[in-house]
Amino acid sequence: MKNLLIVISGPSGVGKGTIVKELLKKGGYALSVSCTTRGRREGEEDGVSYFFVSREEFEAKIAEGGFLEYSEHFGNYYGTPRSFVEKQLQTHDVILEIDVDGALDVKRARPEALLIMVLPPDREELKARLVRRGTESEEKIASRLARTDYELSKTELYDYSVVNGVLGDAVAEIESIIKANKKTIK
Numbered sequence: 001m002k003n004l005l006i007v008i009s010g011p012s013g014v015g016k017g018t019i020v021k022e023l024l025k026k027g028g029y030a031l032s033v034s035c036t037t038r039g040r041r042e043g044e045e046d047g048v049s050y051f052f053v054s055r056e057e058f059e060a061k062i063a064e065g066g067f068l069e070y071s072e073h074f075g076n077y078y079g080t081p082r083s084f085v086e087k088q089l090q091t092h093d094v095i096l097e098i099d100v101d102g103a104l105d106v107k108r109a110r111p112e113a114l115l116i117m118v119l120p121p122d123r124e125e126l127k128a129r130l131v132r133r134g135t136e137s138e139e140k141i142a143s144r145l146a147r148t149d150y151e152l153s154k155t156e157l158y159d160y161s162v163v164n165g166v167l168g169d170a171v172a173e174i175e176s177i178i179k180a181n182k183k184t185i186k
């Protein structure tokens with residue numbers, strides 16, 4: 001059976017990272033670790049959360065065609081390393097947790113990719129979660145909230161959208177979407 005390229009997106013603070021962690025606990029998935037030029041947040045580990053690289057290193061990798069997709073937002077680059085994804089796809093379903101621009105680029109390059117958007121139960125709750133996270137300045141939180149509308153406006157271009165109200169339910173729904181799509185992939 002061929003393996004799936006699963007792209008999970010959603011606005012900042014929607015809880016997609018937690019959903020992805022739960023999926024990884026189930027086994028059988030490989031998570032793509034992205035490269036970024038943004039600074040490391042407390043608790044983040046190089047090579048686990050991201051590969052933290054300089055702008056020069058990132059731009060050199062762009063020039064070599066080393067990214068499956070990349071995008072720049074909040075003044076930083078984020079990109080999916082092509083070789084890692086291709087290698088992991090030989091043995092696992094691969095999850096990419098990336099923004100909408102990157103997701104739509106992946107879909108253009110690989111129409112068989114499964115795009116899942118994680119939605120908040122409501123925008124106010126999302127704002128509360130983002131503020132509770134407490135890792136960002138107010139200005140950064142405001143720019144992430146402004147980005148939310150843009151991300152949500154792309155929902156209809158995704159194959160599926162899942163509301164993250166109750167975590168366990170959202171994870172179960174995503175698993176059943178994946179299972180159904182595994183059956184149909186050629």
Ligand code: 5GP
Nearest residue numbers: 034035070071078079080097098099101102
């Ligand atoms: P954060 O800085 O909060 O970790 O991530 C900011 C945004 O960048 C999130 O929407 C996240 O999904 C996105 N992102 C993370 N890695 C990648 C990537 O490799 N490519 C793209 N296009 N977006 C990414």
